[in-house]
Amino acid sequence: MGVLVRCCAARAVAPCSWRGKYFSSGNEPAENNRVTPMLRHLVYKIKSTGPITVAEYMKEVLTNPAKGYYMHRDMLGEKGDFITSPEISQIFGELLGIWFISEWMAAGKNAAFQLVELGPGRGTLMGDILRVFSQLGSVLKNCDISIHLVEVSQSLSDLQASTLTETKIPLEQNAKSLVYMKGVTKSGLPISWYRDLQDVPKGYSFFLAHEFFDVLPVHKFQKTPQGWREVLIDIDPQVSDKLRFVLAPCVTPAEALLQHDETRDHVEVCPDAGVIIQELSERIALTGGAALIADYGHDGTKTDTFRGFCGHRLHDVLIAPGTADLTADVDFSYLRRMAQGKVASLGPIEQQTFLKNMGIDVRLKVLLDKSAEPLMRQQLLQGYDMLMNPQKMGERFNFFALLPHQRLHGRSHHINTCQSKPSASPVAGFSELAWQ
Ligand code: SAH
Numbered sequence: 001m002g003v004l005v006r007c008c009a010a011r012a013v014a015p016c017s018w019r020g021k022y023f024s025s026g027n028e029p030a031e032n033n034r035v036t037p038m039l040r041h042l043v044y045k046i047k048s049t050g051p052i053t054v055a056e057y058m059k060e061v062l063t064n065p066a067k068g069y070y071m072h073r074d075m076l077g078e079k080g081d082f083i084t085s086p087e088i089s090q091i092f093g094e095l096l097g098i099w100f101i102s103e104w105m106a107a108g109k110n111a112a113f114q115l116v117e118l119g120p121g122r123g124t125l126m127g128d129i130l131r132v133f134s135q136l137g138s139v140l141k142n143c144d145i146s147i148h149l150v151e152v153s154q155s156l157s158d159l160q161a162s163t164l165t166e167t168k169i170p171l172e173q174n175a176k177s178l179v180y181m182k183g184v185t186k187s188g189l190p191i192s193w194y195r196d197l198q199d200v201p202k203g204y205s206f207f208l209a210h211e212f213f214d215v216l217p218v219h220k221f222q223k224t225p226q227g228w229r230e231v232l233i234d235i236d237p238q239v240s241d242k243l244r245f246v247l248a249p250c251v252t253p254a255e256a257l258l259q260h261d262e263t264r265d266h267v268e269v270c271p272d273a274g275v276i277i278q279e280l281s282e283r284i285a286l287t288g289g290a291a292l293i294a295d296y297g298h299d300g301t302k303t304d305t306f307r308g309f310c311g312h313r314l315h316d317v318l319i320a321p322g323t324a325d326l327t328a329d330v331d332f333s334y335l336r337r338m339a340q341g342k343v344a345s346l347g348p349i350e351q352q353t354f355l356k357n358m359g360i361d362v363r364l365k366v367l368l369d370k371s372a373e374p375l376m377r378q379q380l381l382q383g384y385d386m387l388m389n390p391q392k393m394g395e396r397f398n399f400f401a402l403l404p405h406q407r408l409h410g411r412s413h414h415i416n417t418c419q420s421k422p423s424a425s426p427v428a429g430f431s432e433l434a435w436q
Contacts, residue, residue: 042061046243091364106407107407115145148192267303294397298331307327345402
């Protein structure tokens with residue numbers, strides 16, 4: 001850790017808010033109640049085919065190719081709508097880089113691996129991870145590493161390319177191909193872009209998803225005297241061009257997603273997250289590797305968490321759709337269930353615990369000792385506080401991992417319990433980092 005160079009770019013901290021904050025849906029000032037192209041599109045859709053599910057609404061508003069919120073803008077950082085941990089402090093990505101190296105070592109230093117990131121935003125997190133890989137080049141020197149980014153937004157993938165690749169080496173682009181862009185990173189690793197995880201080549205991989213699962217569409221359900229009913233979005237009959245929530249008059253197909261023994265009276269379920277977790281689990285069970293998932297969320301306890309963010313403020317989800325981010329807390333108990341026992345899961349554990357276990361205090365001290373500039377020192381300390389303070393991101397954000405069974409229990413999970421099992425080393429972050 002001590003050998004890592006300090007990143008020069010200062011990162012914003014103070015005036016921004018993060019999406020993990022949870023308030024109930026607020027009422028917006030009237031001037032925000034404008035008719036956006038997305039609202040016009042949705043009103044037309046609902047008029048022709050009837051009320052839509054919250055999942056359909058989220059999907060259209062966020063990732064519709066023509067008008068979706070994520071498709072044509074940079075929403076991160078001070079001037080955007082929200083800020084994320086990698087944008088707050090370089091230390092975050094550096095510690096995650098260490099996590100992947102530590103897992104690669106613990107699993108036997110495979111001759112090659114793919115590092116796959118889902119929803120890479122500006123590419124900042126991957127940039128910090130790759131800097132660690134370069135600095136620890138002597139450890140990784142004989143390993144063949146390739147980078148794979150899953151991103152639906154062309155404008156964000158352009159931003160990722162400018163963060164991660166050299167402008168003097170041109171990118172290959174082919175919008176019709178499953179690999180819609182490819183090139184070489186600043187440190188010389190091959191890098192490719194895909195719209196879907198399914199398109200990433202199968203092979204020994206480490207997967208990363210930071211603040212990705214929370215933007216996937218959720219279905220919402222309400223318990224009523226007649227049983228569970230799905231929450232839908234309809235046009236408000238009192239006000240033109242205004243949307244409102246309604247309850248489905250009868251059972252909808254998505255109700256099959258609910259657990260029979262559900263005790264809450266309001267539930268959000270994210271089937272897309274289930275599909276992705278199943279795909280990750282199958283791949284990890286087959287070829288090895290691991291997945292690290294970090295997000296705000298709960299372990300199957302919360303109810304109504306669907307909310308919007310615009311300009312670092314909470315935003316009514318039904319107002320001016322397409323101008324604000326939409327998000328819902330990740331249900332880690334659902335992710336664990338969707339792994340279907342094919343792999344082992346660890347967590348969720350709080351971000352403050354994970355980063356502490358990864359050695360954030362030592363890393364902060366090294367950077368503080370190296371930096372003479374008061375402004376840089378102040379930013380490092382503010383960044384640390386934002387990531388670790390339980391009132392800020394320290395408690396609300398969680399880490400969750402999927403690993404092959406044999407990584408946790410020795411060579412094979414089929415081993416007869418009478419036999420002595422080979423001891424597996426602890427998984428960094430979920431317990432203290434220990435280099436072997
Ligand atoms: N991981 C980044 C960005 C989080 S924002 C960070 O922590 O800073 C969510 C990211 O997921 C964006 O890059 C967005 O374009 C991408 N995204 C949203 N929906 C997606 C989908 N269905 N498939 C792939 N990427 C998606």
